[in-house]
Amino acid sequence: MSRHRIAFTLNGAPQEIEVPAERLLVDLLREDLGQTGTKDGCSVGVCGLCTVIVDGAPMSSCLLLAVQVNGAAVRTVEGLAPGDAPLAPLQQAFIDEGGFQCGICTSGQLMAATALLEARPDATDAEIREGMLGNLCRCTGYYGITRAIGRARR
Amino acid sequence: MTPFDYVEPETLDETLALLAEHGDDATIIAGGTALTLLLKQGLIAPARLVSLRRLDQLRAIDRDGTLRIGALATHATAARSVDVQEHAAALAHTFSGVATPRIRAQATVGGNLAHADPAQDPPVTLLALDAVAIAMSAKRARRIPLGELFVDLMETSLEPDEVLLRIEVPPLPHGARTVYRKFLPRTQDDYATVSVAAVIARNATGTCTHARVALGAAGPVPIRAREAERALVGTTLDDGAIREAAALAAKATDPIDDLRGSALYKRAMAEVWTARALRDIA
Numbered sequence: 001m002s003r004h005r006i007a008f009t010l011n012g013a014p015q016e017i018e019v020p021a022e023r024l025l026v027d028l029l030r031e032d033l034g035q036t037g038t039k040d041g042c043s044v045g046v047c048g049l050c051t052v053i054v055d056g057a058p059m060s061s062c063l064l065l066a067v068q069v070n071g072a073a074v075r076t077v078e079g080l081a082p083g084d085a086p087l088a089p090l091q092q093a094f095i096d097e098g099g100f101q102c103g104i105c106t107s108g109q110l111m112a113a114t115a116l117l118e119a120r121p122d123a124t125d126a127e128i129r130e131g132m133l134g135n136l137c138r139c140t141g142y143y144g145i146t147r148a149i150g151r152a153r154r
Numbered sequence: 155m156t157p158f159d160y161v162e163p164e165t166l167d168e169t170l171a172l173l174a175e176h177g178d179d180a181t182i183i184a185g186g187t188a189l190t191l192l193l194k195q196g197l198i199a200p201a202r203l204v205s206l207r208r209l210d211q212l213r214a215i216d217r218d219g220t221l222r223i224g225a226l227a228t229h230a231t232a233a234r235s236v237d238v239q240e241h242a243a244a245l246a247h248t249f250s251g252v253a254t255p256r257i258r259a260q261a262t263v264g265g266n267l268a269h270a271d272p273a274q275d276p277p278v279t280l281l282a283l284d285a286v287a288i289a290m291s292a293k294r295a296r297r298i299p300l301g302e303l304f305v306d307l308m309e310t311s312l313e314p315d316e317v318l319l320r321i322e323v324p325p326l327p328h329g330a331r332t333v334y335r336k337f338l339p340r341t342q343d344d345y346a347t348v349s350v351a352a353v354i355a356r357n358a359t360g361t362c363t364h365a366r367v368a369l370g371a372a373g374p375v376p377i378r379a380r381e382a383e384r385a386l387v388g389t390t391l392d393d394g395a396i397r398e399a400a401a402l403a404a405k406a407t408d409p410i411d412d413l414r415g416s417a418l419y420k421r422a423m424a425e426v427w428t429a430r431a432l433r434d435i436a
Contacts, residue, residue: 002159021203022161022193044191045257046343057230057259063190064260065183067160068207112255134343135255 006070010035011079019066026050026061029076037077037107046133051108052076058115077107080114090114090152098106101139109135113149121154128153156199164208166290169317174292177314180204181331184226184265187192187257212264212319218240221323225264228277232263241323244332244351248279251336254343264318267303268377270310273345273414277304278370281335281378282351285323290317297322304375308388327355328363331435336370337427339414346371347414348423350431354391362386367399367432372424373408379404382428391436400429 007016010033019028024095029035039126040062041049045060053075054063057140080088090113100106109132116131123131128149138143163169181200192198201236206212211249213224216389231426232238233250252258252266252275260412266276267287280300287298289312300321303310326332338350349370356362357405365386366378382402389395404425 001157002161004160020157022155022157025192043194045187048254048256051256052372054259058256059260060256063187065160065186065190067162067205068186070162116255131255134256 003061004067004069005138006068007038008071011075011082012073014019021065021067022122024062025052025064025066025074025077028066029061029074035076039104039107041104041108046136047105047132048112050109050113052134053111053115056118058114074112075111077110080110088114090117090149093148093152094145097148097151098144100143100144101137101141105135105137109137109145113145113152116148117153123149123153125150134142156196156319158193158200160205161201161202162208166211166317167211169204169206169209170315171289173315173317176202180314182206182268182317183261184268185228185260186265186340187261188269188271190267191392196278202313203332219325223263223321223323224268225318225320226263227263229258229261229263229266233258242279242283242326242332242353243354244334245276245279245283245323248275248334248351251334251342254317258290260385261374267300267321268310270304270308270317272304272373272375273371275334275336275346275349275370276378278349278368279332279351279377280321280323282334282353282366282368283323283326285321287321288378289313289316290319290321291317295319300376301378307374318336326353330355330364330394333431333434335427335431335434337423345414348372348407348409348420348427350424350427352428352431352435354386354432354435356391358367360390362389362395365399367403368426369407369424369428370411372420377406377408379403379406379428386408386432391432396429396432396436399432400425403428 039049041047045063050061112135176215179201212226214222215235221241229249239246334351336346351368353366355364364385367382369377382399409420
């Protein structure tokens with residue numbers, strides 16, 4: 001009911017927008033800002049499709065109210081290789097290793113893996129599997145995904 | 155989602171004043187992982203959300219014999235905290251195993267307790283650690299032993315005008331060992347079919363002097379298996395004593411049939427997993 005003027009950065013660019021209190025971050029990104037790289041899957045925080053990075057940590061944008069990111073730094077898949085920039089090493093590794101099949105989970109996988117490798121640049125294979133827990137791939141392409149993340153690590 | 159008003163008070167005093175005025179039709183939001191789901195599913199429709207996110211003083215974790223975890227500390231922060239790890243290894247392990255990295259980064263220690271889902275992990279371990287919740291309203295502050303915090307399924311003894319400030323874990327008996335184990339037959343990020351936390355201390359001759367056994371997902375609230383605890387004290391934690399305690403722990407459960415197993419199965423698994431947990435630290 002109440003409306004709020006929120007300011008945050010999206011992939012480094014300052015944003016200021018008015019939202020109703022009940023606006024979800026995933027809807028703010030997709031509907032209000034046209035950033036449709038972030039997908040809405042299960043809508044209950046389980047599948048990982050809507051994973052974005054908020055102040056360095058991976059989060060489900062379907063479980064966050066937009067007002068909760070007021071003042072935060074939000075990153076989405078669109079920020080990995082903006083404009084004409086070459087693909088990020090992680091994105092290239094997903095291509096090289098066949099890290100996706102249908103692709104619906106890919107942006108969430110990329111954001112979860114980006115957060116993981118930023119926190120642990122030399123993550124072991126076990127830490128990669130642990131860190132990617134909860135990013136589901138219904139094509140079951142997990143081997144390709146973990147290979148790609150392993151390839152992109154330092 | 156039914157529309158609501160959202161307020162983000164700058165101070166604790168302001169928060170308590172808001173709750174004193176609007177407590178009955180207001181709901182507190184901390185991390186919001188559980189609350190957002192309840193809102194989306196229409197299970198709750200508060201007129202107003204009062205956010206704690208500006209109350210940075212509630213994020214702190216410190217330890218001086220007693221471990222204090224601020225209500226707004228996230229599961230991820232608590233899992234990484236050296237204070238938590240040194241106070242009770244099982245507690246850090248418990249936080250590190252909740253759901254997924256995404257949930258752990260957002261969900262808070264206090265929010266988890268206030269949500270009072272009996273299948274959650276931290277309440278079980280905190281119950282076995284004799285933890286106390288510290289709550290405050292505009293009128294008073296009070297200490298709530300964890301066993302009195304959980305009243306029924308997703309229901310706590312917190313008043314509508316109260317804020318959960320922190321959780322306090324008293325010093326453990328000398329040489330105490332702690333454990334938390336959960337039975338996850340499906341996936342690692344699932345809710346447990348049944349879970350067990352235990353704390354054991356023994357004297358110089360190896361006799362058990364202190365025992366706590368708590369079970370999760372085994373009833374409408376996390377359960378202390380007091381008869382099992384009494385049966386352990388005075389023994390040398392030999393296999394017979396562990397078997398007896400595990401059987402008594404299973405008797406203390408009050409599970410329901412659901413997707414994660416029949417009541418009969420959960421009760422049988424409570425016995426198996428209590429025995430496993432106790433053997434880990436015996």
